[in-house]
Amino acid sequence: MNILVCVSRVPDTAAKIKVAGDNKSVETAGVKFILNPYDEYALEEAIQLQESKGGELTVLTVAGDEATDVLRTALAMGADKAIHVKANQLEKDSFYVANNIANVAKELNPDIIFLGKQSIDFDSFQISSLLGGLLDLPSVDVVSSINYADGSITGEKDIEGGKESFETSLPAIISVQKGIKEPRYPKLPQIMKAKQKPIEVKEAIETPLRTEILEMTLPEKARAGKILTGSDADIDELVRLLHEDAKVI
Amino acid sequence: MIIITDDEGKQEYQKDAANYLGKADKVYLPETTDEINFIVRDLYSNDIPFTISAARTGLTGGGVPHNGVLISTERLNRIIDIDVENKSALLEPGVHLQTFHDELRQHNLMYPSNPTETWSTIGGNVANNASGAKTFKYGATRNFVNYLEVVLPDGDEIRIRRGEYFAIGNEASLNTLSSNTIKFSIPNIKVPSSTKNAAGYYLRPNMDLIDIFVGSEGTLGVIKKIGLDLLYQSEEVISAIVFFDDYNNLLNFTEYLRNDNPRQLKPRLIEYFDKNSLDLLSKHHSDIPQESLGAIWVEFETNSIMLEHDTLSLYELTLEYTDLVEFTWVAMSDKDREKITKFRHDLPLSVNELLTKYNQQKIYTDTAVPANSFRIYYDEMYSHLNSMGVDYVVFGHIGDCHLHANLFVKNEKDKEKAEEFYHYMMKLAVELDGTISAEHGIGKIKRPYLKYMFSDAEIDGMKNVKKAFDNKNLLASDTLFFDR
Numbered sequence: 236m237n238i239l240v241c242v243s244r245v246p247d248t249a250a251k252i253k254v255a256g257d258n259k260s261v262e263t264a265g266v267k268f269i270l271n272p273y274d275e276y277a278l279e280e281a282i283q284l285q286e287s288k289g290g291e292l293t294v295l296t297v298a299g300d301e302a303t304d305v306l307r308t309a310l311a312m313g314a315d316k317a318i319h320v321k322a323n324q325l326e327k328d329s330f331y332v333a334n335n336i337a338n339v340a341k342e343l344n345p346d347i348i349f350l351g352k353q354s355i356d357f358d359s360f361q362i363s364s365l366l367g368g369l370l371d372l373p374s375v376d377v378v379s380s381i382n383y384a385d386g387s388i389t390g391e392k393d394i395e396g397g398k399e400s401f402e403t404s405l406p407a408i409i410s411v412q413k414g415i416k417e418p419r420y421p422k423l424p425q426i427m428k429a430k431q432k433p434i435e436v437k438e439a440i441e442t443p444l445r446t447e448i449l450e451m452t453l454p455e456k457a458r459a460g461k462i463l464t465g466s467d468a469d470i471d472e473l474v475r476l477l478h479e480d481a482k483v484i
Numbered sequence: 485m486i487i488i489t490d491d492e493g494k495q496e497y498q499k500d501a502a503n504y505l506g507k508a509d510k511v512y513l514p515e516t517t518d519e520i521n522f523i524v525r526d527l528y529s530n531d532i533p534f535t536i537s538a539a540r541t542g543l544t545g546g547g548v549p550h551n552g553v554l555i556s557t558e559r560l561n562r563i564i565d566i567d568v569e570n571k572s573a574l575l576e577p578g579v580h581l582q583t584f585h586d587e588l589r590q591h592n593l594m595y596p597s598n599p600t601e602t603w604s605t606i607g608g609n610v611a612n613n614a615s616g617a618k619t620f621k622y623g624a625t626r627n628f629v630n631y632l633e634v635v636l637p638d639g640d641e642i643r644i645r646r647g648e649y650f651a652i653g654n655e656a657s658l659n660t661l662s663s664n665t666i667k668f669s670i671p672n673i674k675v676p677s678s679t680k681n682a683a684g685y686y687l688r689p690n691m692d693l694i695d696i697f698v699g700s701e702g703t704l705g706v707i708k709k710i711g712l713d714l715l716y717q718s719e720e721v722i723s724a725i726v727f728f729d730d731y732n733n734l735l736n737f738t739e740y741l742r743n744d745n746p747r748q749l750k751p752r753l754i755e756y757f758d759k760n761s762l763d764l765l766s767k768h769h770s771d772i773p774q775e776s777l778g779a780i781w782v783e784f785e786t787n788s789i790m791l792e793h794d795t796l797s798l799y800e801l802t803l804e805y806t807d808l809v810e811f812t813w814v815a816m817s818d819k820d821r822e823k824i825t826k827f828r829h830d831l832p833l834s835v836n837e838l839l840t841k842y843n844q845q846k847i848y849t850d851t852a853v854p855a856n857s858f859r860i861y862y863d864e865m866y867s868h869l870n871s872m873g874v875d876y877v878v879f880g881h882i883g884d885c886h887l888h889a890n891l892f893v894k895n896e897k898d899k900e901k902a903e904e905f906y907h908y909m910m911k912l913a914v915e916l917d918g919t920i921s922a923e924h925g926i927g928k929i930k931r932p933y934l935k936y937m938f939s940d941a942e943i944d945g946m947k948n949v950k951k952a953f954d955n956k957n958l959l960a961s962d963t964l965f966f967d968r
Contacts, residue, residue, distance in 0.1 A: 247818055251590050265592070269817045308816050419771055420813035420820060423724060427799050430792075 236290035239345035240281045240314065241336055241362065242274040243354040244298055244305040252453070259448045260326075261356070270305040273351025275312075275418040277411045281349045282313040282419070284383065291315050293343060297322055297335045297439060310429035311421035317434040328446045329357075333365035335439050340370055345406060347388075352377045352410040363410035374408040375401050379415055485523070486513040486559070497537065497554050501601070501836075502846050504545035504929060508535075508554040515559050517576060517633075517708045524706060525639025527553055533958045536702040538578050538605035542612065543846070544927025546701045550962045555706065557607050563587055564709070571714040572630065577607020577707045593714045596622035596752075599923070600829050607707045613699030615680055615923045617753035617781075617828070620883030622715075624680060624923075626698045631711025634697055634704070637954040640664060642705065649693040658693055668952035671945020673938060676914075677854040679884045680922040683930075683937055684964070685946050696949070701925050703960045704953045718785035721752075722794055723815040723824050727776040727808040734778050735859065737805040738882050741782060742855060747797040754883030755781040755828060761879045764834050769827065773811040780882070781828060783821075831879050835890045844893050847902045849909045852886035853918030861916055865889060868905050874898045886922040910936050926964050934964070 246252060247267040255262040270278075278294065285292045294314040296302050299322055306317040320335045340348060353360045360376075367374025379398065381390040389402045393412050421429075461476065463469040477484045488494055488511040497511045514520050527534050537547030538557045561578035568591050575584065582602035588594055597609060598616035608614070610632070615624035622628075630646045640660040649658060654670045670687050686695045697704055728734040734756075741751050757765070757779040766772045772779075786794045795814075802809045815821040839846055853861045869876050869889060880887040889909070891902040910920040910933050920933050934943060947965055951957070 249586075249589065249818060267818060269819060272819070311814075311816060417770070420725075420824075421816050422810060423726075423795075423799050423802060423812035423814050424810050426795060426814055426816070 236284065236288045236347065237343065237345045238281045238285055238290060238292045239340060239343055239348045240274070240278050240292065240294045240309070241348065241350040242278065242294055242296050242305055242309055243271040243351070243356070244268050244296065244302045245271045245354050245356040248272065248355065254451050254453060259451050261451070268301070268304070270308050271351050271354045271356075273353060273355070273411065273413060275351075276413060276415050277349040277351050277409075278309055278312055278314065279416040279418040280381065280409075280411055281347075283416055284347070285313075288383065290346070293318060293345070295320065295336060295339060297327070297332045299323075303434065306434055307429055308421065310432045310434075311426040312419060313425065314432075316432060319434050319436050320439050321436055322439045323441065326444060326448070328444045329359045329361040329365060330445045331439075331442055333362050333369060334442050336362070337366055337369035338440055339437065340366070347405055348372075348408045350408070350410050352412055363408050366408045370408070372406050372408055373403040374410075375403060376410045377412045378409050379412045381409065381415070485515055485519050487511070488513070497540070497556060498548060500537075500540045500542045500545055500548050502543040502545065502929065504548050504927075506545070506548035506550050506928075508549045509552060511554045511556060513556050513559050517560055520555070520557075520560075520635045520706050520708055521639050521641060523553075523555060524635050524637065528638045528956065528958060531956060531958065533961050535960050535963070536607075536611070536706050538608045539580065539603050541601045541604040542608065542927060543850075543924045544921075544929045546612070546925055546927035546960070546963050547608070548928065550928075552958075557605070557706075560607075560708075561605075566591055566593070566714075568593065571716070573712045573714055574631070575606050575710050575712065577605060577610070577710060579606045580604070581606065581609065588714065589717070592717050594717045595628065595712060595714055597625045597628060600832060602829075606710055606712070610698055610707055610710055611700065611702045612923075612925045613682055613686070615682075615881075615884075617755050617783075617881060617883075619680060619923075620754055620881065621750070621752035621785075624682075624699075626686070626695060628713045629694065629698050629710065630713050631709070632694055632697055632707060633709040635706040635708050636660065636666075637705065637956070637959040641708070642666075644694045644697075645711070646692055646694050651689060651691050651693060654689050656691075656693055656696075666952055668949050669945070671942060671948070673942040673945060676917055676919045676937070678852040678886070678913075678918040678922060679854075680852050680881075680886055681919040682850075682923050682925045683919050683921045684926065684934060684943075685949055687946070687949070699925070701927060701960070701963050703950055703963050705959070719787040720785075720791045721815075721821060722784045722786060722791070722798060723781070723821045724783075724798060724802075725779050725781050725813040725824060725827070726802050726806060727773050727779045727811045728806045729775050729777055729808055730806075731777055733805045734780060735862065737801070738780060739855075740801065740805070742883060747801060749784060749794070749797055749801065751782045751883065752785055753781070753783045754881075756878070756880055756882035756887060757781070757828075757831070758878040760875075760877040761831055764838075764877055765827065765830060768830065771811070771813070773808055776808060776811070781824065828879075831877070832888075832890075835877060838892060842892060842894055844899075846890065847893060847899075847906055848888050848890040849906060850886075850888060850921045850924045851909050851913035851918060852881075852884060852922035853913050853916040855885055857916035857918070858885040861885070861912060861918070862887075864912055865909060868908060872901045872905060874901055874905075881922075884922070885918070907933075928962055931964065931966055 253262040294309040295318040297320040533552030535549035557577040560576040564574040875892040893899040
C-alpha cells in the first residue's frame with residue numbers, strides 16, 4: 236500500500252504568539268516550530284498501517300526552506316522518503332497548499348492520503364475537503380478509528396455530540412482526530428538513518444491566492460474573575476457588580 | 485489576610501503529600517508579604533507556636549503543624565520582577581515552580597532547580613534546598629539563591645544578599661532590620677561526601693550566612709521574598725530514554741556519563757528506572773521493550789552546530805552498552821521532551837496510586853552515597869529487596885547516586901520487613917559516607933534518624949543555632965529535632 240502523509244510546520248504550542256508589524260502575519264522571530272501535532276497522529280496511523288500492510292510511506296509538506304526540520308522528524312519517526320514542495324511566495328492560503336498537494340498526489344497515486352484534521356496555526360480545516368474536490372476522491376474528516384480491508388476501509392469519525400460510522404473505497408483522503416494512535420518517540424537508530432533518507436525538492440505551482448488576510452489581532456484577554464466572600468458588604472458589592480459591570484440585573 | 489478556623493476548611497492544611505497528619509488551631513493566609521511581620525509579631529508576643537507551609541507537597545511532615553497556627557504563604561504568589569539582562573528574578577514565596585518555569589520560558593531563561601513536583605512553591609523549594617533531575621549538572625536550589633528576606637520568629641526581619649555576610653571561622657552574626665544582632669556559633673558537623681544532602685542545617689566555618697536559611701526547613705524564619713539567579717535556555721537539548729537488558733551495562737553506561745569522558749558527553753540529568761518501574765509504567769506506555777531490565781533517562785544541552793555531533797556520540801555510546809539500541813526513545817521537540825518528563829513524573833504518581841489502593845503509608849528511601857561506593861550500595865539494596873518478598877519499585881537520580889526504593893506493604897509482616905530495610909539503608913548510606921536524606925529533608929517523619937548521621941554534640945550544636953533565632957521555640961518547634 237502506498238501511503239502519503241501531508242504535514243505542516245507550526246509554532247510550538249507553548250510559544251507566545253505576537254502579531255508582526257504588518258498586522259497580517261505572525262512574528263516568527265524567537266518562536267520555535269514543530270511538526271503539527273494532529274499530523275503526528277496521522278503519521279503514526281500511517282506508520283502502523285505500513286508496518287502491517289507494507290508499501291511505501293511518503294511524507295510531504297508545502298512550505299518554505301525552513302520546513303526541512305519537520306520532514307526530518309517525520310523521517311525519524313518512520314517515513315521512507317519526503318517531498319518538500321518549495322513555496323516561494325510567503326503568503327499561502329489553503330487552496331494554494333491543497334492545489335500543490337494534489338499536483339504531487341496525481342504523480343504518486345497513493346492508495347491513501349493521511350493528514351491531521353487541522354493545523355494548529357491557522358486552523359482553517361479545509362485541506363482534506365479541498366483535496367477531495369481537486370483529486371475527485373472520497374474525503375473523510377476527523378477520523379478517530381480505522382479498520383482496513385482490501386480496497387476499502389471502515390471506521391468512525393467524530394461529529395458534534397457523538398460518532399459517525401463510515402465506509403469508503405480506496406484511494407481516499409483521511410484527516411485524523413487527536414488520539415487515533417499515540418505518536419511514537421523517534422528511536423535513536425531511526426534518527427541516524429533519517430539523515431540518509433532522501434528529501435525530494437519540487438518547485439511549487441504558484442497559483443493566485445483565493446483568500447486574503449486583511450488584519451490579524453490577538454484575541455481579547457478573558458476578564459479576570461472576582462472572588463467575593465459571603466460578608467454583608469460583599470453581597471452589596473455583588474449586586475453592584477451584576478448591575479453596573481455585568482449589566483444583567 | 486484570610487483566617488480559617490472551621491474544621492472542614494482546616495482539613496487540607498493538616499496533611500502533606502506523604503499523608504502525614506497534624507493539627508492546626510487556626511490557618512492564616514497572608515495576602516501581602518508585610519502581613520507576615522504583623523502576624524508573626526503577634527504570635528510571638530502571645531507565645532503561640534506556628535508553622536509555615538505553602539503547597540504542602542513535602543514528604544516529611546515539615547509543613548504540617550502539630551498545634552498552634554499554620555501560616556500558608558500560598559497567596560503570596562507574585563513574580564515581582566524578572567531582570568532578563570542580569571538573569572535574575574525576585575519572587576514571593578508562594579509562586580508555583582511550574583508557573584515560574586513557564587514565565588521564564590517566555591524570556592528564553594531557565595531556573596534549573598526542578599523537583600519532580602512542579603506544583604511545589606519557590607518558598608518551599610528554598611526552605612528545603614529542593615533538588616531534582618537537573619541537580620546532577622547544576623546542584624540544588626542553594627546554588628541559585630542570591631537574596632532573601634526572612635521574617636524572624638519575633639517579627640523582626642533579616643535581608644541578606646549572597647556575598648554580603650560571612651561567618652568568621654565558627655562565629656556568625658547577623659544584623660536585623662530593627663538593628664538587633666543575632667549571634668551564634670557554627671558547630672563542627674560531619675558533612676557527607678554524597679553530592680546531595682538535605683539532613684540538618686547547612687553549617688560550615690566561614691560560610692556565607694544566606695546559606696543557613698536555605699534548607700532550614702522553615703525552622704529559622706518565614707521566607708518573605710526570594711532573589712534567584714537564572715540561566716539562559718539551552719539552544720538545543722537531546723533527551724533520550726535508553727533501555728538495557730543487563731544491569732551491569734546500565735551501571736557502566738551511567739558511570740561513563742557521570743565522569744569526564746572521551747566523547748565529552750556531559751549530561752544535565754541521569755535518571756534511573758528499574759524493571760518494576762517500567763512494568764508499572766507500561767500500562768500507559770506501549771513502546772517500552774518487554775526484554776528491558778531497566779532504563780536510563782539522559783539529557784544533554786547542546787546547540788544547533790553540535791546537535792548532530794552529540795546525537796551521533798550518544799548513538800555510538802548506546803551501541804556500545806546496550807543491545808536494545810533500536811528501542812531508544814529520543815525527544816526531538818520541546819513537546820516530546822515534556823512527554824518524557826511526564827513519563828518520569830508519572831512514576832511517583834503511579835506509586836502513590838498503588839499505595840492509596842493498598843491504603844498504606846509511603847515507605848521509601850531518600851538516601852544517597854558518594855559515587856565511589858555506589859556499586860556497593862546498589863548491590864546491597866537489591867540483595868535485600870529481592871530476599872524480602874515485598875513488592876517494590878526503584879527509581880531516581882542515579883547521576884547523584886540517589887535512588888528512591890518504594891515498598892508496597894500489604895500486611896503487618898511486610899511492614900516490619902520494609903521498616904527493617906528502610907533502617908538498614910539509612911545506616912548503610914551513613915556508613916558509606918552518604919546521607920539519610922538527600923532531598924526530602926528531615927521534617928517530622930525522619931527526626932528519629934538524624935542520630936544515625938550526627939552525634940548528640942552535633943545535634944545540640946544545630947539546636948543552639950535554632951535557639952539563637954527562636955529563643956521561645958515557637959516556630960516549627962516539632963520539625964528537625966525532638967526536645968530542645
